[in-house]
Each structure stands twice: as C-alpha cells, then as structure tokens.
Amino acid sequence: MTTDVGLIRSAAPNYALDLSIWTVLKWTVAICVAIVAVFPIVWMVNVVFAEPGVPVSINPRLLPTSLSAGIAKINTILSETGYLHAYYISITYSLLTIAGVLLFGSMAAFEFALFEFPGKRPMFAIVMLSLMVPTAVTLIPTYLLTANLGWLNTMQGLVVPGLASAFGLFMLIQFMRTIPREMIEAARLDGASHFQIYRHIALPMSRNALVTLAILTFMQTWGNFIWPLIVAPSPQMYTVGQVVGLFNAPFSHVTVDIVMAANLLAALPPLIFFLLFQRKIVEGIAMSGSKG
Amino acid sequence: MLDKKHVPHLLMVFPFLALFAVFFLYPIVSGFVYSFYDWNATTTSRFVGLANYQRVIHSRDFSKAMWNLGSYIVITVPVGIAVAFCLALLVESFKGFWQNFFRSIFFMPVVLPMFLAATIWRWIYTPNIGLLNTIRGLFGLPSVQFLNDTSTMLYSLIAVDIWVSAGFNMVIILAGMKNIPRHYYEAARLDGASKLQEILYITIPMLYPVLFFVTTYGVISALQVFDTPWLLTGSSFSQYGGRQNALLFPVMDMMGRGFGELKFGQAAAYGFILTTVIVSVTAVMFALRKKGHQP
C-alpha cells in the first residue's frame, strides 16, 4: 500500500522524488485527523468502562479500565428506564421518517429537476423560502395543529409533520439535475411510462444522494429533541433522546459515568446504522466512478 | 384549461406539496400572524401591530445575538468548507481499503447525536482538568476557560461545529469528485499540469454545484445555529448564552423568549426578522452564483 502514489495516478518519472515525502505527509495528516475525529468517542467509551467515582484527574480515562463496571452501569440504565422501548420508538420514528422523506422528496424532486409544468417556479420558490424560516417559529403552530388532529402521543404525530422535508427536496433536485435528458427521452421512446422512468432511471441514478439523505434524516430524527418532547410527552412514547435527557438534568444526582453510559447507548444505533450504510455509499460511489 | 400532459407531473409532486402545505406552510403563515399579537400560546391574544418587532429590535440582547451570529458565520462556513474540502482531497488521495477506512473515520463524528457531542466536548474544554487543559499543562501552559472566557468561547464553538460537520460535507464533496470525468485529469496531465493546477482548474470548477450546495446549506443552517451553543453553555430557558452572552444566538434568544417568558408573539417576530436576514443572504448568494455562471 505504501507504494500507492495516490492522486498522481499515472506517475510521470519526474515526480518520483516528491512521492515519498508526499506519502509520508498525507499519512501523518490522515492519522492525526483520524485521532481528532475518533478520540472523543473513544474517550466516552473509556469513561463508561471505568470504575465509577475515580475522578478524571486521577484516571484520565485514556483506556478502558473496567469492563464489569461498564456493564454494571449499562445494566442500571436498562433496568431503571424504558431504554429498550425508547429504542423501539426512536427506530420506528426514524425509519418511517426516512421512508417518507425519501419517497415524497424523490417523487417531487424528479419533477422539479427534470420537467416543466405549470406553477413549477412559484411552488419551488415557496418550498425554498420555507427552508429559511427557523423551525422555532413553526414549532408551536405545528404542535397545535398536530394536537387538533388528535395525534399527541402517537407515532403519526411524531412522523407525519416532518415528512415534507424542504431540505431533502433541495438536495435531491441538485443531484437529479445531473441526470442526462437523453436517457429519459430514450426510455420514453422505448415506451416507458412516466412513473417507470422515475422508478427505473431517476431513483437508481440518484442512489448516492438518497443514501446521503437517508443518513442525514436518520441523524436529524434520532437527535431531534424538542419535537418528541412536546408532541409525545407520555413515557410510553419516550424517544431515546428524551430518556437521555432525564439523565442530563442539571440537578440530577446521578454521576457522570451513568450519564455517559446513557449517552453511549444513544450513540450506538447511529453508529451501527452508519457502518451498515457505509457499504452502500462505497458501492454507489464505485458504480458512478466506473461510469465516469 | 389544464393540459393533459401535465397531469402525471402534478400527481408526482402532489403528496409532497400537500404535506408541505399542511405542516409547513400553514404553521409558517399562522406564526406570521401571531407575530403581530401579544400571544402567550394559551390565553386569548391581543393585536399589537408591530410592537413585537420593535420590542425585539430594541431589546438589549438582539444586537449582541446578531453580532455573534455574523462573527460566527464569517468564520465557521468558509473554514468548515475548506476543512471538508481538504479532507476530501486527502481521502481521495488514498485508494481501496484505506480510502474507505479514512472516510469512515472522518465521518464518524457526524453520526453522533448533538447532545452527546456537546457533553463530550464540555468535558474536553473543562478548565484545569479537561483534556485540552491537561495537554496544555504538559507544556507548562496555564489553564484556559474555553467555554467561560469571552475571548475563546466563539472559537471553542466553531471547533466543535467543524468537528461535527466536516465529515458530512466531506462525503458530499467526495461524491462530487467521483463524478468528475477521469479524462479531464488525464488531459491536464498530458498538458503537464501540476497537482495544484489540477485542483484549481479542474476539481474546484467541476465541483462548483456541489460546493455551492454545501455553502448554501452551511450558511442557512449556521444562521439557525441553536443546539451546539445551547448545550455547550449549559443553557436553560431561564438563562442562556453563556458568559456575557458571548454565545447568544438569535434562535436561542427566540426559544428563551417563547418557552422561558411565554412571549410567543415576540418569539415569532424574532423568527421572521431572522427569516428576512436568511432570505436576503441566500438571495445574494444565488445572485452571485448566476453571475459567476454566465458562460
């Protein structure tokens, strides 16, 4: 691998001298950045897997020191709170939101990016404008509307108001614009219906964008705190964020170890989700790379 | 009236637009209406004209919040994108397993929920015993109160911000880089272009749409910055913004006025003042883009 010359692919002989310096430098930088990116996460794991009560100044938690202490903390949390149920709520909430955002967003983006139809420009302008209104403004009106629909403490109350993602639409439009018109015309000449073009050309071609949007939507819903807090206040509907919020309360007498353990449990699904989808991104990028 | 050929298009956009109208447009319009009322979200409201807007603009924290916001955006957006771009170049310079490996590692902070990232960073920034100050101590440097010293607070926030967002922007930029046709580089190399020239004359221009997207999204979300400074300063609805309000931002102030003081009308007015700012900034960006793109 060290013979890899990186960006300078078809290395001309006159570059040969710079190569080793460049290689060393890029490895150094990459490893340093990797440490900065990962260390805080590793440190959190170390805090959880360390004997409680020992101050950070004595044990700086540079390495995990006690497996059993970590397991004990996690056990405490799982037994004292409805954490598993909160996982179920959060995962359902996230997956339904992702499905909706991708479906409705891609259908609309397909039209906005590739076709002309009456009202397109004003509609697009309004959707884009809404992206610029801080969510804090719409929070209470959206909440009151959801309450009037009788959707408090329900899954649809959590999910449906977040489905029309203006951001998702914007992003998908940006990517779908790059789909060559000739492909669509060719498909049409082959007798494909409008929906078939969307299904068999637009969707596969914007796969990378869809995966990215899925991850982003997942992160947003998983980390969303204020909306679940007000729209689903019943403990039967607590999301992971809300359960962690119970531990983060400032006057709570639980120790930092327990708080970190609760936080760590909250971080696990996103990390797993990411590792699973990382493959998809790689495949998607490899596919488009081979085409180019 | 309606041409038959438009029907499939309209059918496809209908689900999105219907949801959008009900759950975004209607709340925005109703929020706008409330911004002219003295409204505490519960009891009957009273029309007050522009009083909410005047109150907000003349309040003691408004100019501070706007100033903070300006300083924050001017640094965090360009630096954040520069970092992401460099990371993308760095990752791109590896091949196979290592490219995949570093991309995953650099992306890792993105998947952490914000409340978690903030908790960790509060510890890293802790005076005397925090990780950063422990490292400073090794070099004989005095302890810095990163989150409680008005001269460092903004930079501490920006560092966390970039730590959190760089990976995401990097992935988008990388995806864009993969879409640049290889033969451009091959042609440039045949012409004897240097690495730097390749980046300047091929990579950056070809990435223009992607960079524009990343920048626009970066600016719009930076204008609405809320949870990172809120959590880093340990804010609550009764007190927020950190020492001397050095990390007070408009959305924080808006939430505080709403939930802390029940001045939801004022909070809505605040929101629309901010919206005006965001719309203007974005409009300028799009105008510049058009100008830059005239072939």
Added chain:
Amino acid sequence: MISTRYMHACAFALATAATISGARAQEPVTLEYWVYSDFAQGEALKLQQTFIEEFRKTRPNVTINISGKGDDDLTTGQVTGAASGNLPDVFMNGVNVGATLVEAGATKNIYAEFMAMPKEYRDSFDPALIAMCSPKPETMYCLPYTGYGSFMFRNLTVLKDAGVYTAAPIKDWADWLSQMEKVKASGKYAVPDQTQAWQSIVDTYSGVATPEEWGADFETKKTKVNEAKYAQTLQMFVDMQPYTSGTSRNDQATKDLFISNQLAFHLVGPWVNPTYAEAAKTSGLKYDYVLVPGKTEGDYGGIKGYEFIGVAPNKNAQVAFEFAAYVTAKEQMLRWAKRLSRYNASAAAMADPSVASDPLIAITNKAAANAIDGMPPYFKGAYPNCYRSILTDNAQTVADGGITPQDGAKELVEELNECLAGG
C-alpha cells in the same frame, strides 16, 4: 410497623375522600403525574410508586401514570400542554417557574380544596411556604413539597494541607478569605466561581442582605436590591476571584475537583451529597458541611428554593388534588425525608425526631432558615430572562475588574429596573 403505617395511610386517604368528595360515581379516572426525572429513578421512584399503590387502595377507580421529565422539559411540556389543552393532572415543578405556569393557565387555584382539608393536614406545612404558594387572598397555586437551603461542603484534606484549622467555625467573610488565601498558597482551588450561576450570586449576597433586600416588586416594577450591600457582595467577588476554580457550582467538573482534593469549598445544595458520600467510601474523601459564611459573625449566606406539587385546572382536578394531598401529608413526607435524607416542606415531618437527627436534613433545615429565596415573590410575576443574565453579566464584569464594585452595584440596580420595566 408496616401495618400501622398502612393504616395511617388508609385512614388519612379515607378522611380526605370523605371530606372533600363525598359520594361519587366510581367511573375510571386516569391521572397523568409529572415529576422531576430524579424523582422517577431508583429509590425515589419506588417510594412514589408505593404512594400511588396506597392511594389506589382507597380509590381503585384511579390509575396514575408517573412520568419523569428533565427540569426545563417539565415547563416546556406544561406550557405546550396548556396551549393544546393536554395538561398533566398533577405535577411537580420549581417555584421559580410558578408565575409562568399561572400565566399559561397550567396550575389551578386550589385554595378551596386546601381549606376543605382537616386542620391537622393544613398545619403540617411550614406556614411561610403556604404563604409562598398564596400570592393573593383566597388564592393558592401549589402544595409546597421538597426544597433546599444551600450550604457549604468543605474538603477537610485540602484545608488540613493548607494549614487551616477546621474545627473552629468560619467567623465571617474576612476569615473565610484568609482561609482561601491559604488554600491558594498550597496550590489548590478554594471556591467555585460564584459569579457563574445566578444562584451562587444570591448565595453570597445573602451573607450580607436580608430577605427584604432581595427580589422584585411587580407593582412598581423595581428591584429590591440594596445597592450598598450589593456593592459589598461585588467586592467579595473581586476578592475571591484569584481563588476560584473557574467552574460553576452546577458543573460536574466542580464535583470532580472536590472529590480529587483540588477544591476546598463547594457551595451547593444537598443533592450533591450522595456523590460525595460515595467518594468517601471509594476514594477516601474527607468532607463535612457548614453554613455559608456571612459578612459578619453570626450572619449566614445561602439561597433556598422549593419544588411544589400543583394540579391542573381540568376535569380531574378534584381527584388530582386528593392525590397531591395524600403525597404531601405528614406520613408520606416523613417517609420521603427518611428514605432520601432530603429536607421538605412539611414542618411536622421535619420536627419528627427520627428525621431531625439526620445530619444532612438538619443542616439543610438550618440553611433554609438563614437563606433567602431565589426569585421571590413566587406566583406573582414572571421574571424576564434578562433579570438573571444581568445578574451574572454584572458580577462577572466586576470580578474581571471591568468596573468598580460601587459602580457595578449602581449599574445593576438601574439595569434590573429597566429589565423589569420590559426593556
């Protein structure tokens, strides 16, 4: 033992039910009961569930769902709940947000229900706290529940190493400062930064001022701060500045410094004690607690704060009140205090010898007697947020040497009045 307690409970609940509700149809009722998150965890949760079970024995048609919420989340949930008509029927919250809840219509005037209760129940509370819940005649918005008075934890190892004689009480601020100086000379931190949290500012100011010299008058929209005495407090912040750890009283890092023998004093409430008691067991921490020193000998500082139980103004209000009354009756308050070593609003329970002998409860009790309220008067007017940020900004500017304590105090009073007037 258990059976007598149980009989007490039953008898009480029956009396309650008989006096207020009389005959009533036994249709099923579900009460949403919101509590602080740490009241819905561990020991506290078990006890809450015991209370619920006991109450249900007398009212089997009632189901009670207990939900824990973080501090801010309680208020957020109640404000939005009030907006949409989905309020929790019984809830805990802090008196600091009392006025906000009244304004939002989230808490009911329970004066009539309270007065209908037996005298013995009514007299079990500290009368000052009943007054606290009653901003106007015939108006009562809460049942006082738990509370705290702040006091000072002392790390005996740090003080011993610094050559401070800990057996003698700290006389006054001058004495306290001289101890801080010794601690600093030994290379340790003396106190957390008392200017970072508004509670710490009141904590210190209370060492020179009386309760009448704190709070706001919502009729005239003027602060009651005594400028001269506040200047003395600011001077104290300037004097303490070199000895502070740079962390606030609420920071986890402050506890950490204390446990690792880096910090001499920690001025805070009793909720920190379980952490320190645990450290005493595991890492040999040596500590005790004393009242917050005052400016002159015999005076003490300290801030107090209370949590209350309130009832929402909706159709279940009657049953909700009965439950709230059951939880706040002496027998339950006594069990609560004993199990958690925590001070509460029931004077009758606090006077019980089994509780009064608990050192932590004893000190909290004494501290509360000397302390001043955080944001009084409660349930009257909501303090604008600027009030608290002015307090901390001002103290920090003065402590950093931006302006003199005299000018600082003058500016503070002006700014607070401006803020109350709606600036």
